[in-house]
Structures are given as C-alpha cells and as structure tokens.
Amino acid sequence: MSDTALAADTKPWRDTTARPFISIRNITKRFGDFTAVNDISLDIYQGELFCLLGGSGCGKSTLLRMLAGFEVPTAGQILIDGQDMAGVPADKRPTNMMFQSYALFPHMSVEKNVAYGLLREGKSRAEAYARVAEMLKLVKLEALAKRKPHQLSGGQRQRVALARSLIKQPKLLLLDEPLGALDKKLREETQFELIRIQETLGVTFIVVTHDQDEAMTLATRIGVMNEGVITQVGEPRAIYEHPKSRFVADFIGSVNLFEGQVRDPGAPVVVETPELGTMKALAREGLSAGQQVWLALRPERVSLTRTEPAASDSVNTLPGVVEDVAYMGHMSHFRVRLANGRMLRVTLSNRLHDEDPISWDEAVFASWNASAMRVLTE
Template sequence: MSSTTMIETAGDAGLIASPDITELPLWKQEGATPFLRIENITKKFGDFTAVDNISLDIYKNELFCLLGGSGSGKSTLLRMLAGFESPTSGRIIIDGVDMSGVQPWKRPVNMMFQSYALFPHLSVEDNVGFGLKREGLGRAEVKQRVAEMLDMVQLGHLGKRKPSQLSGGQRQRVALARSLVKRPKLLLLDEPLGALDKKLREETQFELINIQEELGVTFVVVTHDQEEAMTLATRIGVMNNGIIVQTAEPHDVYEYPNSRFVAEFVGSVNLFEGRIIEDQPDSVRINSQEAGAVLYVSHGISCAPNQKVHVAVRPEKMRISREQPDQQENCVCGVVEEYAYMGGLTVYRVRLASGKEVRVTQPNTSREASERLTWKEQVYLYWDLDSSVVLTA
C-alpha cells in the first residue's frame, strides 16, 4: 500500500527501495481519481430502506472496510457492488465504467463469501481453478495460475486434498485463492474471517494484508468486528441504519469519533454528559454532573452556549490511583466496584458519586499483586487535557 522511491546507499553502488513517507495516500490527494465510486446509492425492499443515499469513493489498492452491526446495510451494499442486487436509485462506477445493467459475471469483480462455498467433491486445485476452466482457458495456463495462487496462500502442498481434509483457516485460504485467481480488479469479502477462532483470525488478518499488498487488488471487506476492521483497513466506513456515519482512517475513527454512536461502537468508551461553560477557539470547559467535575478538552467545537454535549474518554487514556493527583480538571473520584485481571492488563469498573459507572484499563507493569487495587477502594481517575473529545451528535 505504500509507494517507494529509489535511493543510493553509501555501502554499495546499487539502489534499494525505500518507503517514500512524504507521498500522501490517494484519498488525501486533491484531484485523485477514485477506482470505485458509489453515487447516491439507495436500496429499498418494499417500505424498508436498507441502504439510504450513500456516496463513497474508494481508491486503487485500498483495503476498505465497511463496519457495522447486523442490519446496518453493509452486506446489501456489498451485494450491489457485486451485481447480486440492483440499486433502487444511484450509480456504481468501477474503474471509470458505469455498472448499471452489467451482469455480475461481466463485472471486473469477484466475491468471497463467509461460508467459503467450496465444492466438497473437488480437490483444492480444482476448486481454485474452477472459474478459469469455465472461462475456457487452456489446461497449462490453468495449472500454472492455480499453482502460483496456491503458493501465495501457502497451500501448494495441499492441492490434491478435498476441503473436508482441511482446517478452517486452510479452507479460508482456498476460498481466497479461488477469488483472486481470476485476477479481479475489485475483490469483495463478506465477513471473510468470521468462521475462524480468535487466534487463527488474528494470524489470518496479517496474511490477508500481505496478499493484498502483493497483488495490488482493491479490497472491500464487510465486517462487524471492530478489531478486525482496525487491523485490516486503510480506511473504515462505519455504517448504521443504512448510512455511512463516518469515513476515516482507523486511527481517526478511534481517536476522533464524530458521534456517540461511533464512539460507543468502535471500542470501549466512557461518556460524560455535561454543558458548555466556556468555549474558546482552541478549548472548551464542560460542567458535568455525571462526572462530578469540570472537564477540559483541548480542542474547539462549534456549538451554542450552554449546549448539552458528551465528553468521550477511552478507558486506556485514564489513570487510576489511590492518591489524589495535583490536577483539578479532568479528575473524578469513585469506588472500585469490580476488576478483572487479564494478564497484560487489568480492567476496573469504578462507581462515581453520581452513580455513573466508569471503565478503566491499566497495563500490568508490575508483577507484584499487592500493588494492584481491589474492591471497595476509593480511587481517583484522571486523564490528560488532550485525551478526550467532545461529541455534539
């Protein structure tokens, strides 16, 4: 996904590829042409609107994730890209060509389903090569392309096996190889890792990224798993009730959510309701009865005087201590209700005087159990002035 530039090293006369960190990604380049353009797409099923007037640009070589819960419209949008559903209104343009009326099998697109949909009676090689044979390619070319793709997904030694003789992760890679062997311009993946266990899913995520980077194919992935989207994506489109509520890089979706929905859906967050008492161009102060304190946020917002807002603070941004810190703002007091030791970190649930429950996660840097907090201890929670964000929606 990164571009490279050639530089000469002092140690030899050759040239090596070095990342060009100055080049912006395509979606940040003014005037860049999108590879996939979705224009005002709406899909209705009777009186129900599954996808509501979505417009979105996706660029060449992106690994774009559509993230949302059940019923958010993400799979319906994916099926329209594939041609399995027709939009009620709007257009889909792929590589400059309007896909209106273009049949699924004529689009420069392939789709990998959550179920993998492998033929149980065919070998791995025959599953991967099935589409090539249907296109009438010669036996030698089919064999070569299948072998190359199986080697890429590290299954070259299992080509003669049947799907029933493979693990879940291996079947997933067969399905991926079959989807890519026809060299589509755009690959659509519907919950591609949903059937794998947690450890295998994490390992396969990085394999998927490496394969996508090696082939340079544009991927659009549908998932309900926030961690999966954060790991895979160049950008994320968060969906809710048929619309995309935020499109941004993973870091920005997590650190700068644009609404309460995004803040709560992507990761864990503490929200404190309050009202603006001081509004400066580069900062705001909020009086929060829930927090029992004045909260300071080091960025400005556009809002009315005394407007009700929410301050969002991620649990890992908070610090927890038995001793009261020196800072007055962004400091609240409560009692430990519950805690869970999870090896690398401990999760605390702290009840404030208002009754508000706050979640705090802390890394376990010490091996001594005696230093950890326990039930019913009074504690102070505090965080840096730039660790929170104000949400008006």
C-alpha cells in the same frame, strides 16, 4: 519526497485531487418499503483494503452485492475504474466476490476448485494450472493441492476460497465476512495473512465485517455503517481517536460518555456536566456557549492513584472507590464508583510489574488530561 507527498502516494484518500477507483454515488436500495441502503456516497481508492463495519442487518452485504452486480440499486450510481456499472452483469464486472460460506465444490480437489474459473473461461489446462500453482503458493497451500475440501481445516478452506476468487485477477475483490467461520485465534492469524496477500497483489479489497477488532486490524480505512447509512469514514486511528458521534464512539472500542453543556468553547473546552461537575476537554471548532454536547473518554486514558494528583488547568480529577477489577493479564479493567454513584470504566496496562496493585474497595483518584476528553455534538 515531502511527508505530505508520501502520504498522498500511500494514502490517496488524503489527496483531494486523487481519482477514486470506486465511486458510490447516492446509492439507495429498497426492498418493498424497507430501505436497506439509504443514499450512501463513498469513494474508495486503488489498492485499499476498505472495511465496511456495522452490526447485523445494517446493509453491509446489500451494498457489497450491488457492487458485485448481484443486486440492482433502487437509485444512485456506481462507477468502477471510471465505468458506470448500471446494466453491467456480475460476470462482466472487474470484480469477484468471496462468500462467507466459501461455496467450494466438495467433490473436487483443492487445485481443481481453484482452476475451475479459468478452465470454464476456456483457458488451456497448462495455463490454468500454472496460475493455480502461483495462487496456491500465495496462500501457502501447495502441499495440499490434491486434498478435497472435507480433508481441510476451516482456515485452509478459507484460503482455498481466497485463491479461487483471486485467480481470475479481479481488480476488486469483495469479501463478505471472510473470516466469520474461523475461531478467534485462527481469525487473528488469518487477518495478517489477508493483509500480506492483499499487499502482494495490490488488488483493491472491500471487506464486510461486524467485528470492530477485525476492521481495526485489516483496514486502510473503515466505513462505519448504521441502519443503511455510513456514519463515518476514516483511518482506524482517526475513527478511534476522533469519533464523530456517540454511536461511533461506543461502537468502536469501549468508552465513557457524559452529557453536558458548553460553558466556555475555548482551549480547553469547559463543559458543565450533571454527573461529573465541571470538565475540561480537547478544543474543537464550531462550539458555542450553552450548546448541548457529550463527552467521550476512553478507559485507557484514565489514571488511578491512591493520592490526589496536583491540580492543573489541563487535568480532570475525581475521587471514587474501586468496585470491580478484572485482571486480564496484559491489562486490568476497573469499574470505579464516583462520588455521585456514576460508574467510570478504567483500563490500566500491566506492562510494568506492580508489587502492590490497586484493588477492590480502595479509595482512589481517577484523573485524565483534558486532551483525552472528546467533545461530541451528535
């Protein structure tokens, strides 16, 4: 199989002929005269773990609730597996939703909580409990089947909720901030668990989160939301490496942004900036001389040296003074004051032991390749 065929197989969004599993078409939701979701169109494919990422109040939960059938769109259409969801009630959709609060029954044991949905559907006890055993094995809670929710840790409760929402074998699981109640360390472990479970079952997951690290860890693709619209959709690496806008560049990871005007739209692009002077940046299509642009530079793409690096057509170099160093163990964050007073954020890896690390008040040269500088037009 060729590389592209393989990519199309495991990454159907790269294949323009692949049929989406979920099609969101021009969906809008208004509450009175407030527009919570504004004309969103989005395709999601079978087996994806798609993350909707955005700040509080940007419309993530509202979009999820419309998919689940808990909220009726003001305009637009939702198709799941080719079927129009208009008028289809929540309990008739091939979806299930896992809430942040987990909503477990406090008086029921773990296994009864998980069995509840199947028993209510009229499945036999034997069949229901066979499925429960499978589910508890999947989320590694077999040993705790008889416990009540208050006898569990936060992470264990989260897994009960997950088992309960998966037992009815939904084709699409909607998870609203599923790890929101867990502390940082447990969250990170649970993220990998969630990926394992999703991959084992092959169920399509849509996960809402406001945590960019979580989205980067979990997602096959991320949809970045802002004020009711999706501003960019892409694989985590593409979003980080090629943000479309200042908003996305700044929202995902840390970035240095500079305003400027294109002088030469060639390769590299030459940009005049009031703050840094003449800069060289990664070539991109569609730029014209004189155009206003912004340059985005990730802190980890900058090198700091005590001596000036050799001049080159593809390297930007500026002198500065180290104003702050935050030693984080695996890396160090620097703030370098450039000659004109502008601060540059720089992150250096501590992968190799450095006998004589660059420190406060040192005069340094900050340098980076043109290819590390992205030209943004919005």
